[in-house]
Amino acid sequence: MSIEIEHLNYIYGDETAMAVKALDDVTLTIPDGQFLGIIGHTGSGKSTLMQHLNGLLKGSSGRILFDGQDIYEKGYQLKDLRRQVGLVFQYPEHQLFEIDVFSDVCFGPKNLGLPKEEIEERAKRALESVGLSEDYYHQSPFDLSGGQKRRVAIAGVLAMEPKVLILDEPTAGLDPQGREEILTLIKKLQTESHMTILLVSHSMEDVAEYVDRILVMNRGRIFLDGTPKEVFAHYKELEEVGLACPQVTYVMHDLKEAGFTVDVDATTVEEAKRSILQALSLA
Amino acid sequence: MNIVKADNVVYKYERHDEEGNVEGYTTAVDHVSLDVKEGTFIAILGHNGSGKSTLAKHINAILSPKEGTVWVDGLDTAQEENLWEVRQRAGMVFQNPDNQIIGQVVEEDVGFGPENMGVPTKEIWERVEESLRAVGMYEYRKHSPNRLSGGQKQRVSIAGVLAMHPKVIVLDEPTAMLDPNGRREVIRAARGLNQVEGVTVILITHYMEEIVHADQVFVMDHGKIAMEGTPREIFSQVEKLKELRLAVPQVTLLAHELKQSGVPLPDGILTRKELVEELSKVCRSR
Known part of the structure; x- marks a missing residue:
């Protein structure tokens, strides 16, 4: 599903003394099947933007089009939109409530009014794609580890079979391996299920490693937009808005200053390694 | 005497069935012994569920060991009459800044702890000022905590603990919810407390970069201490850390x-x- 955002503005507390412009003339096209990372410091507008994309907030002005259809047009069914755009909030495991894992994942499709077989089919597929086997189906979600709980919560959204998946810091509070598992899973949803994915993250290292494109938000505006390499080339500007580059990018800059002929655009350990090995054999 | 000493500490959580009867026990901390020297910066690593937060909660007597003993500044934390003293000497800061701030104004929030301890008013204000200065938040003293960034809120939480003049501060994943700048601010504040104020700091985190300056690192797994050493010793073992679901x-x-x-x-x-x-x-x- 492609998404087009045209001159979107959103003002909190409009027409009051406390009015704050949370989104300021945001224009953006997200092609079908893209994995987009959104970064920005706390309060930069990234969560506000996400909440517009499944109609939780309505822009003060501007348009949003899903597959060319204007969601603010009269007669547009927001209910359909919410079915197609899955939103995984921060700490989604706080929203688990059913007595066992399987019922929790069934909750969403059940509310769509689907037949029982279809509901269970979907729940099974969703649990399989997050890597939870049948052994877990009848366990209480509250007895699982942090990473497992989070995967159950993501499965609950996947069971709605959305075309767009939006995740707000899905790895916060997880241990390093738990982070890697969740991100690998999300990447797989993009490559195998062809979902369009929007990932909000505070981890520059994670974003550099997994996404196709990065959007940097600052004061409600798009500050930078490009591939990880293009965005992290602006490391000074990123620091000015409270962000940073992956640690390896800094290493490459340090090495260049020390006289090495290395590629300062490297944003992952793998790229940095290749470039350093090359520089060493030339030296 | 070490500022924190744990001797063969065991902690078990009760598991309940649907009627609320005790069904069994999960051992979260399994015969852990450790010594923390006064004035050091300690890091505790471990995957989710490894028992590190459970262990940390023993240090300011939120939990009491089922077996073994924990001493803070020589005080046995299991003794009822020591509770007040233990909690004053060992402060704790948690993951979510929004759950820890109660005051309407920053300086009020920081003054809450010493006020409860019965510190005279004049001294409360002195403590509030020095604590806010120590974490670099003095200029925000008249602000509402609601309008602060995550990193700033966490620093206010740290100041609130500092105002109680503790000897130890336990920080349980204080940066998990923060952006890169907020993370930097909080870690800088924690190192400042340790180096300038001489407070013993125990930092629990999932971010490996945050602990490269620690004096000593403990790695927990299945309720036990699996590794112990300087950051360099620990991070030399890349493969072992991967096995423990961690990274470098x-x-x-x-x-x-x-x-x-x-x-x-x-x-x-x-x-x-x-x-x-x-x-x-x-x-x-x-």
């Missing part, structure tokens, strides 16, 4: 991978500066 800082991983590819580098490189120096050496020796 990106710069350490890069050095490790280069070494695997035949570049003669030492193990356990922790900072950008070290890596650049070592690679320059390699270059010169050719």
Whole structure:
């Protein structure tokens, strides 16, 4: 599903003394099947933007089009939109409530009014794609580890079979391996299920490693937009808005200053390694 | 005497069935002994569910050991009459800043602890001022905590603990919900407390880069201490850490991978500066 955002503005507390412009003339096209990372410091507008994309907030002005259809047009069914755009909030495991894992994942499709077989089919597929086997189906979600709980919560959204998946810091509070598992899973949803994915993250290292494109938000505006390499080339500007580059990018800059002929655009350990090995054999 | 001493500590959570009867026990901390010297900066690592937060909660007597003993500044934390003293000497800061701030104004929030301790008003204000200065939040003293960023809120939480003049501060994943800038601010504040104020700091985190300056690192797994050493000793063991669901800082991983590819580098490189120096050496020796 492609998404087009045209001159979107959103003002909190409009027409009051406390009015704050949370989104300021945001224009953006997200092609079908893209994995987009959104970064920005706390309060930069990234969560506000996400909440517009499944109609939780309505822009003060501007348009949003899903597959060319204007969601603010009269007669547009927001209910359909919410079915197609899955939103995984921060700490989604706080929203688990059913007595066992399987019922929790069934909750969403059940509310769509689907037949029982279809509901269970979907729940099974969703649990399989997050890597939870049948052994877990009848366990209480509250007895699982942090990473497992989070995967159950993501499965609950996947069971709605959305075309767009939006995740707000899905790895916060997880241990390093738990982070890697969740991100690998999300990447797989993009490559195998062809979902369009929007990932909000505070981890520059994670974003550099997994996404196709990065959007940097600052004061409600798009500050930078490009591939990880293009965005992290602006490391000074990123620091000015409270962000940073992956640690390896800094290493490459340090090495260049020390006289090495290395590629300062490297944003992952793998790229940095290749470039350093090359520089060493030339030296 | 060590500021914190744990001797064979065991903690078990009760598991309940649907009627609320005790069904069994989960051992979260399993015969842990450790010593923390006064004035040091300690880090505790471990995957989710490894028992590190459960252990931390023993240090300010939120939990009391089922077996074994924990002493804080020589006080047995299991003794009812020591509770008040233990909690004053060992403060704790948690993950979510929004759950820890109660005051309408920053300085009021920081004054809450000493006020409850019965500190005279004049001294409360002195403590509030010095605590806010120590974490770099003094200029925000008249602000509403609601309008602060995550990193600033966490620093206010730290100041609130500091105002109680503790000897130890336990920080349980204080940066998990923060953006890069907020993370930097909080870690800088924690190091400042340790180096300038001499407070013993115990930092629990999932971010490996945050602990490269620690004096000592404990790694927990299945309720036990699986590894113990300096950051360099710990981060030299890249494969072992992976087995424990952990990782190393990106710069350490890069050095490790280069070494695997035949570049003669030492193990356990922790900072950008070290890596650049070592690679320059390699270059010169050719």
